[in-house]
Amino acid sequence: MQTNPSSVNKNEQSLNVLDLLMYLTSKWKWFLFSVLICGGIAWYQYASSPKVYFGKTTVIIKDPSNKTSTAGLDRYDNFINKVNVANEILQFRSKKLMREVVQRVHADISYQKKSGLHYDELYTQSPVNVSFPDALPEQYLGFTVTIQDSTTVLLSDFIREEEKSEYQVRLNDTLSLRSGNLVITPTNFFSKAWTNVPIKVRKQPLDGVAARYQGNLGIRQEEDESSILTLSLKDNSPKRAEDILNTLINVYNEEAIKDKNQVAINTANFINDRLIIISQELGDVESDLESFKRDNQVVDIASSASMYMSESQKYNADALELETQLRLARYIKEYLTDPKKETDLIPANTGISDMNIETQITAYNATKLKRDRLISDSSDKNPVVEELNNTLHAMKQSIIRAVDNMIVSINVKRNDAQSREQRAQSRVAAIPTKERQMLSIERQQKIKEALYLFLLNRREENALSQAMADNNARVIDSAESTSFPISPNRNRILLLGVLIGIALPGAAFLLILFMDTRVHSRKDLEKAVSVPYLGEIPLDKSIQKHHDKNAPTVREQGDDIVSEAFRILRTNMAFLSRKDNPVQVITFTSFNVGAGKTFIARNLSMSLAYTKKRVIMIDLDIRKGTLSRHYGHHHVGITNYLSDSTIRVDDIIQRREDFDLIASGTVAPNPAELLMDERLDELIRELRTRYDYIIADNVPVGIIADATIANRIADLTIFVVRAGKLDRRQLPDIEQLYQEKKLKNMALVLNGADPERHGYGYGYGYGYGYGYGYKYGYKNHSK
Structure with a gap:
């Protein structure tokens, strides 16, 4: 019976999975039930789930690197149309864009028709169109529309509470509800086929619908360095998926152009505002220049300076000439008024500019010469001479008055020339100041003029750039959706x-298996204790349903698993029998009540009896008498024999066809003391001479002292472990009993093992050659 531990471990490791599979296979009814339930739920989920379609489109994001433009205008085009693909992807995903798309395609209003367990989205194929003129974007409304005839529809199943549960409405009429007004109009799909067909209408919050489509929108960049994007969308309507994708691209391009034009518009507005200001300032500067030139009588500073210098020189020359004339006139006057020269001729041709005076002087000199000639020929008293003297005197006075007049005139002219000269010189002196003032005004004029021209140029460039603004996205593959969901x-x-x-059941059973601390199989025992293992008694559920659980189930020619198990137990007991100490007295004990000691004892006795052995059973459970009750209670038994020395052995033996029996007898108040009596040893010695096997059904060990006390009579102590009842944490206590030899020749038997739990064929075949029993016992029994 010895095996190689290494080979045992290898076998156990290699067969653990098989045991586990066989254990799970034994629960096939639960698995079948779970599969039917979960499969039914899955089918219902499939049948009631709305169909989802997939639509996609491919676009290329345009920038200066992938579109043609005029070479001379590249700098403006690059500035206005420069884009970043990553930013454009984020813009495609923006809520603002999707909100605008939902509004345009009216995706917030859905029309559904029930088809089986699920609803189909009608979208543009709805026979009626419902509009909500007063509904707010965040408002949620819903009801069912049923077409009654060609002019009326029935509204029912309102989500919000209304005054009435149903409304009869004519097409194209406005219906006023608590939640707002609505208008129902027929579409091109309106026909008699839709009569009495309920159509579920839902007006959902705009932001919620936009958020849902945001989540369903997928954007993939085909290559890391490329600007080609694939936009995809999942929706309950394939046509709506296409419309949303197309509208998304259109709205995106509109927003892109709007953004670009907004820059240009803002720039144009700024330039126009500045042009107005600069134009006004330039007009003011030019007005100042005009006023300055007008006030200063200056057209050109250089020419004015030259003119003023010429005037100064001219007036200076005039003043000098007049000064000369004045001096000549004064000289003539002095000459005329000099008494010493009263009779002298007046100098003529002196350079006096007044020809009248020169003529008078000439006439005076001629008259003077004529008088002088007359005086030489006559005397002073000559009347002619006197007349000439008077004439000369008058002429001289006239010349003097003329010279005085000329002096006055020359003084006036000289003063005027001098004043003019001074004015010209003052003007020449004021030229630098005026030139500086004029240069300051002209500088302001040039600055304003240059700025004005610059703004005019930028306005034209901005208008040109605005005209060149282009779409950001160009569609490569138009939106299309799958025809199947x-x-x-x-x-x-x-x-x-x-x-x-x-x-689910697999996990549940595995959890139960791994959390279970009970002993269920031979492996649980062999891993924890070194007590010899005689075998295991499987649980035959079919027999237990129709028989008492403690009734004998072993049949002489039986091929069931229980009969074969007891044959193996009977055979393995022989390995523990030695010539010097043969196994004749067998006691049964356990740790707990209900382990099946009585059941195993009775069936083992029956199995031994089938081999023509003389067998007797003794009920040593004198407190309860479980074995005795199964065969009819007898007042005379082991307790009577131990307490009354007059009772003989034959008095307590019950004769039977298969095996004999000694009952427990009358319940005694001192069972432990009775079991310590020597009469028990005498009884066993007597029975050894009469029987081949003595089977004693004892009480559980550890609970009371009876089992330990009565164990002195045993040649073999079979410790019964009930599968599913004994906790594995109690196995060290069994090992301690074995090591301390508290029970004589102790061996283990596993009772109630479930063949379906760990594989009956493996459990019996390993180490004991149960192949025969499996082939002719369990297999045939399963039939």
């Missing part, structure tokens, strides 16, 4: 349901 996937859902149906 991508969700729900029937095979996947059903497979998942089946897998869950398998996994």
